[in-house]
Every structure is written in structure tokens, then in C-alpha cells.
Amino acid sequence: MRLDKYLCEAGYGTRSEVKKLLRSGVVTVNGKKITKPETKIQEGDRVCAAGKEATFSKVEYWMLHKPAGYISATEDKKLDTVLELLPENARSDLFPVGRLDRDTEGLLLLTNDGKLAHYLLSPKRHVDKTYYARIAGQVEPEHVQAFFEGLDIGDEKKTLPADLHILQSGPESEIEVTIREGRYHQVKRMFEAIGCEVTYLKRLSMGSLKLDESLKCGACRPLTETEIRNLKEETGCWME
Template identity: 55%
Template structure:
């Protein structure tokens, strides 16, 4: 059971105070009957709520897979730049956030949700959740680099050392601009870029392909999104 005013505020109808005004002036109905008490408790799963005749469905949690485009920041709001939340046009909840972050110029898989418990399980270092990235690298990636990444590399600067946990580096194509897949279980600041800088190379393009059991949908173009399927969500929650 949930208060009527909280139900409507959660669904983005307005602020809590705005919603209370709508209710008191008779704009809100529950199961077809006008209700003027903001504190009235309702069952969000079985009862039908409408504002000025438009039904407002309730979603306690939302889960979206986004193919993040370059140039968009992984934040809930920003004064200058477009955020990943701005891309979710038909969201019901106003409390969505990105589960983890991708650099502004990085593309790929990002989970958008308001489920804080699930996000914590995915991001906690103690959970050892794999994150796989595709990258194009300026410079020839070698088997020596594969070995270095397998042991962990020092991404610190100057005399300050900062060692990464072991990562799995796979060379897809060699050459002056190599193509690779890298799987890591951490999320240090600019980690993938700093790992390659540590072995004298530079990331030219970076895209996250996978996070735990969730794999980027190839049908999603950069900037596009979709709700998670029931199977995807169940697998994530089982991690």
C-alpha cells in the first residue's frame, strides 16, 4: 500500500505539493471515483489511478539498457551537458540513475534504474562482476601486454603506485591500430585508458560490451534504449 500523493509524485505527475493540490481540487480518481484525500492509501498493483481522466500506471522499479553515445555524461542532471537520464524519454520514475559510469567519450552498455540494491551488487568490488570493453588502440598490442594485464598494471603517476587487479586482454586484430577486448572487475577512474597508457599505448575508441550477465543489444544504436527483458533482469538479480 502507498499514499496516493506519493504514488503520483513517484510517477512524475508533479512535486508532492503540486500533487496534493491536484487531489484536493478533484482532479484525481481511484477506480473511477474522485478522491480528495492525499494521504489515502492505495494498492499500486491492483487499483487504477487517473489524473484528469488519464490513467497513471505505477512502477516501483524500472530497468533500461542504454547504448550510451559519446558526448553524453553518466549523471542524473547537469547544467551544461546532456545526461544519460535525458535520453530515457518514456520513463515513469523520476529517481532513475546510471548504475556505474562511462566516460563522456565512451560508448556502450549502461544500466539505467532506480533499484539501488541491484546497482550496489553490480558495482561492489567484492562481487567481482566482469565488465568487458571493446577498444581500438593506437599502437600494436602484444602478447607481452596480455601478460602484463593478466598480472595487473601500475596506473599510478609519478612515485604514487596504483595497481589494478588482473584483467583478461584478448587481441582481436593487430597492427598500428589494434582491436581488443578487455575484461576487468574494477571501475577505477579512466581505468581502461590508464591501463593502456601504462604499457605505452592510447585508447582511440572505447565501448562497453558487457556487465555481469547483461550484454549490449546489437540492435540498439548509440543513444537508443529499451527495457530489460524478464530473463535479463532475473539473471542480473541472481548474480
């Protein structure tokens, strides 16, 4: 592979930015300073930029503990995006798998694996997504059955059966809910349908992937091999 392409893939910028980096004389291959972008590198070569080893993988998977205030998009001219929370060495072609509202916190998967993202988001797959929420209004046992039967939230069809667990019932209730689809503002609209309002929402899991609670809000980490394997197995991504 050409050295400039390798550095681009490793997250050091565009081809022109990488050429500037090379001209500055801070790039070495196996300890030797290299300035020519067309230099070919082989597997096992050690590439460093400004004394830091430059590594990359073609496919990456990151777990983000999304904070409120960031939008689930790859770019926006006015608002902060979740990509700004990734480390500098993350690939530049990552994208969020699905969306969390700007004011919603919790688990967000970022990857450049388009096939897995499609499988996780496909309505036909019915991948479970579990949320914790605080609710303005009293959530009653009869609402558990209503969620299971499906609710009219103004779409053509009722929602699919959802599992509602009441953690605390009162003027402000606390719940966990598992849904099997991803309609626009779905959890908020489901509670509006029963006369309540979501005041805080946090996603806890998506399929087998659970939020690592040791991650501080705003922090991220690469997925483990086990987490990646479980996601691919449960969606059938490896089978087709």
C-alpha cells in the same frame, strides 16, 4: 495509498506539481475524475492522467545504450546527463550504476535498487566488465600477457588480471578487454601504460548483463526478469 503519492511515484513530478495536475481535472480513477490529492486508491484501481494510464513499480531496472556526449550522473548544471535519455514514465529516483566517461558509449544500467548497485560495484565482488576499443598504436601478443599479469597505472597497486583479446593489430588496433574492477579511467590508463591511446571505447557487458545490440545508441529498455534474476544471482544479492 494517497493519490498524490501514487502519481509522484509514477513519475508525474513533485507533490506540488501533482496537485496542480489534479486541479487541472485530467486525473481519473476507474474512469471518475478526481481532484482531491488525499483520495485513497486501492490495489487494482486504474489511475489515468490525461487519458494515459499511470503505473509504477517501486524498483526499476533500465538498460541504456549510452551515446557519447552524456555524463553518468543524476544532475549537472552545464552538461547533459544520462537520465535525460530515459522515458518520461521512468521513476525519478533512478541513478547510473557506475560511470562511463562522457566520450564512452555502450551498456549502462540505471536503477533505484541501491543494494544491487552496491554489489555490482563492490571491489570485493570483481564483477567482469567487457569493453570494445579502437587503439592508436600496435597492440602486440606480449601485451596480452602484460594485461593478465596486471599493469602499473600509477595507483598504489597494480591492476587485477585482465583478459585482452586482439581483434586487429596495426597502426590502429581493435581489441576487447575484460576487467574485474572499476578504477578511474582504467581502460584508458592501462593502454597508456603500454604506450598506446584509446580513441574509441564501448562497454559491451557488465557481469551477465550484455548490451542489447538491437538498441540504437541513445535508446533504452527495461531489463527482462531473466536479466534481473541473473544479476542478483551472480552477485549473491538475493542471498544476504
